[in-house]
Amino acid sequence: MAKFEQLACQMRKQLQEGIWQPGDKLPSLREKSIHSGMSLMTVLRAYQLLESQGLLISRPQSGYYAAPQLAAPPLDSASAVNVQARVELTEDVDVNAFIFDVLQASKSPSVVPFGSAFPDPHLFPQRQLTRSLASVARRMQPRNALDNLPPGNEQLRKHIAQRYALQGIAVSPDEIVITAGAMESLNLSLQALTVPGDYVAIESPAFYGALQAIERFKLKAIAIATDPQHGIDLDALHQALNDYPIKACWLMTNFHNPLGCTLSWENKQRLVAMLEKYGVGLVEDDVYGELYSGLQRPLPAKALDGKGLILHCSSFSKNLMTGFRIGWVAAGQHARNIQRLQLMSTLSASAPMQLAIAEYLATSSYDSHLRHLRKTLEQRKNAAIQSLQSYLPYDVTIYPSRGSYFLWLELPPGLSSTTLYWQALEKGISIAPGKMFTTGDKYDRHFRLNVSYEWDERCEQSVKALAALIQQQIKAMHSMKI
Known part of the structure; x- marks a missing residue:
C-alpha cells in the first residue's frame, strides 16, 4: 500500500470514530505534512483520495473539511447478487403521466419545491442577461435568423469550444450543434444513434428524460443497476453489451440525477474502453458538470473519446438561465446528422437567446457567476443535510453528492416514497419520488430532494413535516405486524 493510501486509511478511521465531526476543518496540508512526516504531495494525494470517496470536501482558499454524514457503503455488488440480476430488460416504457403530475405540482408558488427539477431562479444573473438580450434585440438584422440556424450561432459555438479547451478537450466549433435546451440535444443524439426497436442501455434509476425519450422513440431499455456512491455497475453493463445488440448508452458520468454519484476516472476509462470494444455510441448527459464542489471540475467521459463514439450534451439551463433554453451537443462525426434532425423538428434554437448568451460569455462575468453559484449551492446543500x-x-x-443540487434519500424497508409524495403534497410540500426514475416499483423507498433554495424557516418546517409523515408510516407498518 502506497504511503498516501496508508495515510488515507488512518484518516478514514479517525473520521469514522468522530474525531472530526461533519463540517470540522481538517489540518492544513502543511500542518499534516509536519505532523505525519510525509511530503506535501503525499498528504495532498491522501486528502484527494478521501474527497473522491465523499469523506472530505474542499473549499477554495479555505482548505479541507469533514463531509456531511455519509450513508454506509453498500455491500459489494459482485458478491451480493449475480451480474444478470443487475441487468433489467424493459420492453415498454410508460412514465409520462406520473412525471407530468409531479413536475406540475412543483410549479405552484404555494408548494415548497423540493420536487422541482430546476435550481432556484434567484441564483441566476437575470439582470445582466436581460441587458444582453435587450442589446442584441436592438441590433438584430433579418439575416440573423438565418445565421443562427443549425448548427447555431458561430460565436456561441466558439465560446463553448474554448471552454472545452480549458478542460484539455479538443472539440472543434464545427462539431457543436446549438439546441433548444439539453433535452433537445439528448433526444437528437439518441435519434442519431438508433432506430425504433433498438436496445438502449440506461442507468437504474435513470433521469426520467431518458425514460421519456425511450418511450417516444419506441426503443427497448436495458436498465443497468447504478449505485449512489460508485455509479453504474460496469460489470453488469459489460454483460448487457455482450448479451444484447445494444446500439447506444444514455449515461450521466458526473453528478447523476437523481443519485448524485460521479464515476471515478478509472471507471470512465473502463467505460470508454468497453464502448470502443463493442462500437456502441454514448449519449453523455453532463448538464450539472459546472456545478461541482471542490477545486476542479470532473472531466466527462468525452475527454477520453478517441473514436468519436461519445455525443456530449449540456446546456446553460442549470447554471445560467433556465428560461433561455439553450443547450448543445458536441457531436463529432454525427454533427451533420443532428443538424438535419433538428431542421426536421424544432428548426433551431432561439436566435435572440443564442446571441444574448454569446454576448454574455464574451465578458468575464460567467466564471465569476459560476464561482458564486457553486459556493451558494454547497452552503445550501450542507444546511439542508444538517x-x-x-x-x-x-x-x-x-x-x-459532490455536485449539483439534489439529495437522494432512502426510506426504511416497508415504506413508500409514493405514499409520502401524496401525503406531503396535501401539506404543500413536493418531493420527487423514486417512481419517477424507473418503470416499476424498485425505488419506491427512495426520493429526491432539490436543496438549491435558500434554507429558511419554511424549508425547516417542511423537513419537520416530512419527518412526521415518515414516522406515521413507520408506526402504521409496525401496527400491521402486531
Whole structure:
C-alpha cells in the first residue's frame, strides 16, 4: 500500500470514530505534512483520495473539511447478487403521466419545491442577461435568423469550444450543434444513434428524460443497476453489451440525477474502453458538470473519446438561465446528422437567446457567476443535510453528492416514497419520488430532494413535516405486524 493510501486509511478511521465531526476543518496540508512526516504531495494525494470517496470536501482558499454524514457503503455488488440480476430488460416504457403530475405540482408558488427539477431562479444573473438580450434585440438584422440556424450561432459555438479547451478537450466549433435546451440535444443524439426497436442501455434509476425519450422513440431499455456512491455497475453493463445488440448508452458520468454519484476516472476509462470494444455510441448527459464542489471540475467521459463514439450534451439551463433554453451537443462525426434532425423538428434554437448568451460569455462575468453559484449551492446543500439529519428518523439514509443540487434519500424497508409524495403534497410540500426514475416499483423507498433554495424557516418546517409523515408510516407498518 502506497504511503498516501496508508495515510488515507488512518484518516478514514479517525473520521469514522468522530474525531472530526461533519463540517470540522481538517489540518492544513502543511500542518499534516509536519505532523505525519510525509511530503506535501503525499498528504495532498491522501486528502484527494478521501474527497473522491465523499469523506472530505474542499473549499477554495479555505482548505479541507469533514463531509456531511455519509450513508454506509453498500455491500459489494459482485458478491451480493449475480451480474444478470443487475441487468433489467424493459420492453415498454410508460412514465409520462406520473412525471407530468409531479413536475406540475412543483410549479405552484404555494408548494415548497423540493420536487422541482430546476435550481432556484434567484441564483441566476437575470439582470445582466436581460441587458444582453435587450442589446442584441436592438441590433438584430433579418439575416440573423438565418445565421443562427443549425448548427447555431458561430460565436456561441466558439465560446463553448474554448471552454472545452480549458478542460484539455479538443472539440472543434464545427462539431457543436446549438439546441433548444439539453433535452433537445439528448433526444437528437439518441435519434442519431438508433432506430425504433433498438436496445438502449440506461442507468437504474435513470433521469426520467431518458425514460421519456425511450418511450417516444419506441426503443427497448436495458436498465443497468447504478449505485449512489460508485455509479453504474460496469460489470453488469459489460454483460448487457455482450448479451444484447445494444446500439447506444444514455449515461450521466458526473453528478447523476437523481443519485448524485460521479464515476471515478478509472471507471470512465473502463467505460470508454468497453464502448470502443463493442462500437456502441454514448449519449453523455453532463448538464450539472459546472456545478461541482471542490477545486476542479470532473472531466466527462468525452475527454477520453478517441473514436468519436461519445455525443456530449449540456446546456446553460442549470447554471445560467433556465428560461433561455439553450443547450448543445458536441457531436463529432454525427454533427451533420443532428443538424438535419433538428431542421426536421424544432428548426433551431432561439436566435435572440443564442446571441444574448454569446454576448454574455464574451465578458468575464460567467466564471465569476459560476464561482458564486457553486459556493451558494454547497452552503445550501450542507444546511439542508444538517436539517434532515436533525429531524428525520435515524434509519432514513441520506446520500450526499459532490455536485449539483439534489439529495437522494432512502426510506426504511416497508415504506413508500409514493405514499409520502401524496401525503406531503396535501401539506404543500413536493418531493420527487423514486417512481419517477424507473418503470416499476424498485425505488419506491427512495426520493429526491432539490436543496438549491435558500434554507429558511419554511424549508425547516417542511423537513419537520416530512419527518412526521415518515414516522406515521413507520408506526402504521409496525401496527400491521402486531
